[in-house]
Amino acid sequence: MDLNTAAFLLGALLCSVGATEIEGYSRTEGAWILSLNKRMYSVSTLAECATKCNTETLFTCRTFMYDENDSECWTAAANSKTENIMRRRNTALYEKNEYLLECANGIGTDYRGTKSRTKSEQVCQRWDASYPHRPNFTPQSHPRADLESNFCRNPDGDKGGPWCYTTDPQKRWEHCNVPSCSAYQIHQGFSFPEECIVCNGEDYKGKISTTENGFTCQRWDSQKPHNHDYHPSSLPQKYLEENYCRNPDGDPRPWCFTTNPSKRWDYCAIPRCTAEPSTIVPEVDCVTGEGVAYRGTIAVTESGKTCQSWSAQVPHKHNQSPENYPCKGLDNNYCRNPNNELMPWCYTTDPSKRWEYCNVPRCGVARTQGDPVIPPNEEDCYEGNGFSYRGITSETISGKECQSWSSMTPHRHYKTPEAYPDADLRGNLCRNPDGDQAPWCFTTDPAVRWEHCNLKRCSVRPSEVSSPRPHITSIAIQTPPEKDCKIGNGATYRGPTSVTANGVTCQAWSSQTPHSHISFTPETHPTKGLDGNSCRNPDNDIIGPWCYTTDRDRIWEHCQIPDCVEMKCGTPVIKPKRCFSRLVGGCVSNPHSWPWQISLRTSIGKHVCGGTLIDPQWVLSAAHCFESSIWPSAYKVFLGIHTERGNEPSKQERRLEKIVMGPNRADIALLKLESPAIINDNVQPACLPEKDYIVSSTAECFVTGWGETQGTGGDGVLKEEGFPIIENKVCNLPEYLNGRVQNNEMCAGYIEGGADSCRGDSGGPLVCYEQNKFVVQGVTSWGLGCANAMKPGVYARVSKFKDWIDTTIKAN
Structure with a gap:
């Protein structure tokens, strides 16, 4: 399917x-x-x-x-x-x-599916386009061939099956990888593969929906009876349809969540196919991408530890065995990557170190040892078109995190460090390897392939300095340029939003692709703020700001910009660094860039815990922060501070009127302030999530606090750290937290350790960046030590307490 x-x-x-x-x-x-x-x-x-x-x-x-x-x-x-x-x-x-069918009958002249890539993964050219190839078959010349969009078709009865013109100027056309319907079982107009698996079944797309122990599978798009992070919308490449057994996380074989509340998930009994798995081109001396094809003989980790044999269970028990993963080359004790980690790894023969990455060289790139981790610089900028840019920004113009250049997920591409050895394509840093108009990157959003980066030119163009200010009424002065909101119809809006109301990235106003236009450019309207690709209203549209889009099928759309009269949540005036440093203490934050962070103090002013402002008079924190006393008079709250000392002029101090513990002894608490906080640039609430919302593992999430840094520096000032979310199914595995994590909790951290929330961070926020705002998804709760491998931090899942939060605030 x-x-x-x-x-x-x-x-x-x-x-x-x-x-x-x-x-x-x-x-x-x-x-x-x-x-x-x-x-x-x-x-x-x-x-x-x-x-x-x-x-x-x-x-x-x-x-x-x-x-x-x-x-x-x-x-x-x-x-x-x-x-x-x-x-x-x-x-x-x-x-x-x-x-609806995605298979071909015969040579596929009647194929009407939506595949739009060739066998070599080239993107198809639209049939009505004339670039880069002038087609012989067009919608006009062959109206009955359904030559719409860029879908694979067979308008000339080619014996090789459906094909398309490619977007590669060097390759005019190629056949598409459309399977034959004769190899499929047809059911209600849909095509399903044979009921067997190849290797560990990562490509299984059959319709078995019962586990090996007889449990009926839960639908993937349902959160009942089990909450989970495997959203069909965020993992489209995993084929999570209906309640069919699938293997989205590289397990030994397909599985599913069950409809039995007492059995969270179970493996499915699906036989192995008689067909041989597709062969790979082994990489012996070096690796590309994540090193899944590496078949060399290195058997030593980065720190010099000898690898444990994959078939052995001593000193470490595991399920990454040759029997469970028959196609992953798990021979002897050689470094491999059977589960799509960042690079090849192995279990070690050291009983105190379960596993480590291996020091396998990257093909065509000189390996750099110990690249320094530097937090983004607020003054980062580029010269010219940014071809020589070597800064450390890794965020796009719409706030999305960049995909690593060596990674092929979520977007496959050819802009690799091997293909562009002089472009410095390190990590996921913004670069301009192909001479575009500015530095860019592929994004970690499966729906947005690439965007330009959130960077400015190092020098302002003379035309920008000398351009006269637009004629505006006095009311427009109420809109500070840095505020992401609009007055009236937004004719004076100069905010950063660059995504339409339907989530489509805006085309740069100076660009003529994919939509050619001459009506609104920086040259024709120099006073309308048409720099970059941010939403603007150059023609005084009644509805509000709009932009041309990067979707070839949608020329333009309106943007969703809130009115400035609304009290906004989760949109700090001062831009956060959004640091992913992998240090215990993270990076030192920009002062007041996390304006919802509070410090819970004893009555004499000693810092106890963190917390999150979610309303001018309400703070979210952890219940265990009040083990010594539950009397409100024993505590007070500092807001608007950056240092733990809390002596800034921006500080607001409030006593507590009430402490409300979470339901069913959950580690969450609500604190009512004696008087509301004054909302300003330094003090602002974070947004609350929707009820029962489950954060995706691809989300960009951050923990902040004044907690213990274990010698990493920055003591006494607010620090931040970005963490990936780890699904509860993984977090509860024996080698992780062994079933300790409950449904109303969530895990975040690095599998290999090295960064974590720690003592003193308790009660503080775990916020995730979603739709141009920060939403508090977790409350720092507990963990097994700090920054230990396989032991991520655990957080109270705020979405599970949404009803309790709303009811408590309303009743008080």
Whole structure:
């Protein structure tokens, strides 16, 4: 099943099998689909609506929607493989099965799926485009071949099957990797692979949904009865459809969460295929990417420890055995990467050190030992087009974290350190290897392939200095440039938002790709702030700021900019460093860049714990911070401070009026201040998450506090550290925290250790950057030591207490 079909399967929640069916269509009850190309008809019967779709002339009809109550019929060009399904009562969605199949019959002349990459992973060129290749087959010349978008097709009956022109100027066309339907079982218009697995089943896409112990699988898009981090929307490449067994995390074989509340997850009994696994090109002397193909004979870790044999269980027990991972080259004790870690590794023969990375050289790149970890510099800038930029910024213009240049996830690419040895493609630092107009990077957001980086030129252009100020009314003066909000229709908005209301990244105003335009450029409108790709309103649009988009199918869209009269949460005026240093104490924060961080003090002023301001009069902290006393008079709160000493002029001091402990002895507490805090640039609340929200493992999350640094420096000032989220299923494995983590808790940290929250950070925030704001997702709770390998920190999961928080604040 194609990965985009996951969106369609969400509609199965509303599906009614017993309703009237139309031959050749799949039906979803109570559903509606958005489409720019649609047409409405008044009809009397469902059959008439189907006829309207079959005879539609304005566009290729892939879907129709029928409202029996109002006798309305809507035909549409889109389907659930390209657009999201919306809930709508009294409406049924009908989709043509031929456009849902992702396999080819015969040579595939009737293939209408959505694959858009060739066998060598080249992105297909649009059929209506003339660059980089002028096509012989176009939508106009072959109107019945469905040459829309850049989907693979076979308009000329090529015996090799569906193909496309590529976006590589050096390669005109190539066949696509579309499987044959003869190798599939057809079920309700969808294609499913044979019910067997190759290797450890990471590519299994079958429909078995019962575990080896007889448990029924829980749907991947459900959080009941078990909360989890395996979202179909955030892991589209893992094929997490319905409740089918899958292997999204590199386990020995496919598994699923179960519908039994007492059994969180279980393996599935799926036999191995008789077919041989696809061969890889082994890398013997060096590695590319994450080193999954490394088959060399290095058997010593970075610190010089000898590797344990993969088939041995002494001194360390594990499941990474040759039997469980038959295709990963686990011979002898050689360094390997069977579970998609950062680089090859092994278990060690040292009983006190379970595992370590190996010192395997990277192909074509001189390995640099001990690259210093430097927190981002606020004054980082680039000259010219940034080709020579060698700074340490790793954040895009819309706030997304950069993907490592040597990584192929979430985006496969050819801009590698090996291909560009002179471009200094270290880690995930912003660079300009191909002479673009500014430094850029691939992003860690699966939905956004790349963006320019959040950098400024080192010198201001003369035109910017001499340009006259725009004529604005006196009310516009109320909008400081650094505030990300708008007055009125936002004609004077100069904020940083560069994503549309639908989440599409904006095209730079000075750019003519993918959309060519001459109406609004920095040259034609020098006073409208059209530098970079931030949302603007140069034509005084009534609705508000907008931008051209980087989506070839959407020329422009409005942006969602809040009004300045609203009290905003999670948007600090002073930009945080957003440091990922892997140090116990992290990086020293920019003063007041985490304005919701508070210091819980004893009545005599000694720092006890951290906390998070979530409302002008309410603070979130940990229950265990009040073990010595539960009397509010024993504590006070400092806000707006950067140093632990707390003697800044910006300090606000408040006594506590009430302490409310979390329900069921959970390690969370609410503190009511005697009087509300004054909200300003130094004091601001963090945003609260949605109820039961589960943070994705790809989220960008940070812990802040004045806790113990274990000699890493920065004592006495607020420090920050970025952490990856670790799914509870992984965190509860025996080698990690061995089942100690509850559903209302979450884990964050590095598997290899080296960075962690520590004593004194308790009660403080774990915030994650989502939709241009910081949301408090965790309260620092407990851990087994500080920064130990395989022992991540544990945090109270705030989304599980959302109802309690709302009820408590409202009642008090």
